[in-house]
Amino acid sequence: MKKVGNMELIDFEEVLDKRIGKIGTPARDDFEHQVEEAVHAAEIGAAVKKARTMQHLTQQQLGERIGVKKAQISRIEKGHSVTIPTISRVFKALGVGTATLDLGTIGKVTLW
Numbered sequence: 001m002k003k004v005g006n007m008e009l010i011d012f013e014e015v016l017d018k019r020i021g022k023i024g025t026p027a028r029d030d031f032e033h034q035v036e037e038a039v040h041a042a043e044i045g046a047a048v049k050k051a052r053t054m055q056h057l058t059q060q061q062l063g064e065r066i067g068v069k070k071a072q073i074s075r076i077e078k079g080h081s082v083t084i085p086t087i088s089r090v091f092k093a094l095g096v097g098t099a100t101l102d103l104g105t106i107g108k109v110t111l112w
Contacts, residue, residue: 042079065093
């Protein structure tokens with residue numbers, strides 16, 4: 001903790017340690033895993049939006065291509081409702097011919 005004027009500043013790691021648990025504890029590991037999943041989902045959503053806008057498509061138009069409402073496309077682009085079957089349909093509708101899932105030490109899997 002550091003003091004600046006009348007304010008006490010707490011390092012973010014200290015906050016995490018107090019609120020979630022120290023690094024290496026089950027609660028902290030679970031939290032870190034959830035954060036990582038959310039970041040990956042957001043990155044996928046950003047890729048969907050980029051591919052869609054590069055083709056000058058609206059969310060409505062992309063939704064019509066895969067049979068969902070505009071709201072579903074919006075959720076996907078925000079990193080929500082991101083499942084492999086849904087993403088597969090979206091990217092295929094956008095003309096992305098192939099995708100590979102990198103499983104680290106296990107290897108890579110072609111999704112479509």
